Amino acid sequence: MSVSEKTPAQPERKRAGDMQTRPHGPIVPSANVQGSALLAVIAIMSFLACLTLGGVSMVRATAASWQSQISREITIQIKPDDNLDMDKALAEARNLASSFVGVTGASVMDKQATSRLLEPWLGASLNIDELPVPRLVIVTIDESAPPDFAALRDALAKKIPQASLDDHRTWVNRLVSMARTTVAIGTGVLILVFSAMVLTVIFATRGALSGNRHIVEVLHFVGAEASFVANEFQKHFLIISLKGSGAGSALAALFFMIASWWQSRSLATPASDQATALFGTFSVGWLGYVGIALTMILIAALTTLTARLTVMRTIYEIDQIRSDPARSDGLNT
Structure with a gap:
């Protein structure tokens, strides 16, 4: 009697175990x-x-x-004049800029470099001596400790009236804005x-x-x-x-x-x-x-x-x- 009672109970436990381990399908179809x-x-x-x-x-x-490239350099532009010795003025501007604290170097842009700069607009056969083209002095500055631009501009105006200083602030502001x-x-x-x-x-x-x-x-x-x-x-x-x-x-x-x-x-x-x-x-x-x-x-x-x-x-x-x-x-x- 006890054996017969235990016999049908085993399949029931197996079915219950199957129901517990049977995986359920997802609510939302996978595909x-x-x-x-x-x-x-x-x-x-x-x-x-x-x-x-x-x-x-x-x-x-x-x-x-x-x-970064623009803020590392400033330019001194000297306009040609009948009573101006351009080579002497370029040398004076270079030396004056080099004397200021915060300037790491200054160099005169030669005629060949100026001609290459204007070549896209004026052509390859440009003779710079025949045109009233301004000449440039490239001044390299220390970004962390730049020179006093106002003092440098005043010194240039007193010594070389035809010279002007461009610190590229307008271009920098435009780049930052862009x-x-x-x-x-x-x-x-x-x-x-x-x-x-x-x-x-x-x-x-x-x-x-x-x-x-x-x-x-x-x-x-x-x-x-x-x-x-x-x-x-x-x-x-x-x-x-x-x-x-x-x-x-x-x-x-x-x-x-x-x-x-x-x-x-x-x-x-x-x-x-x-x-x-x-x-x-x-x-x-x-x-x-x-x-x-x-x-x-x-x-x-x-x-x-x-x-x-x-x-x-x-x-x-x-x-x-x-x-x-x-x-x-x-x-x-």
Whole structure:
């Protein structure tokens, strides 16, 4: 009798164990048309965000390089005059500038260098002695301890009335203004990209909830916590966002690699020279690639957080409807 009672109990324990270890299927299908579309959108947004980030960093680096080069030098310009010995005036200006504290060097730009400087506008067969072309003295200064520009300007005006000092402050201010404007525009573009991505994720999450609303309601009705349902959707959108942001970031990194390779292979060509003059080198450096990786992580985290908050909000709305008899009866009818 005792043996017969124990015999049927063993299969029941086995079936109960099978039920405990049986995996449950995901609430949201792992692959559907909506998920593929969202993956493509996230990939495009990630590519644009990384491209904008890299472009802003390149422009900032180029502007900083220009600013550093300009702030290291000032120029003394001497206009020709009938009663002026140009060679003597250039030597006096050079010696006067070298006597000031903060000046590390001064050199006269010779006639050949001046002719090459004007060659794009006046042609290669320019005879500088036949034209009233101003001559320049290039003065190198110490950036950390520059000379007194006002005193140097007054000394030049007293000794050489035809001389004028240009400390390039106008150009430096313009470069700083351009860099700040570029950063502001890039930041605005990034904000727009992230905003569009958040709205897309919200609509995609609500669409997935609408397609599986009856499952969510049943699970929530039988006791499933809102956090459990949110975790299921969070896992689904985390996988999609990692795939999309990874693909977009990889494409952006590949774009910068190809652009850098093209620039290195086409040196001293008009197209490469123009691109280098406007944007600098297309190499973003290891910090740029770290920024691309951080952008990918940020997009994935932002997508996952948006999906979770949207699910929690939807479940809260379901609870509000069930707690309101009038709204619940109207919904059922």
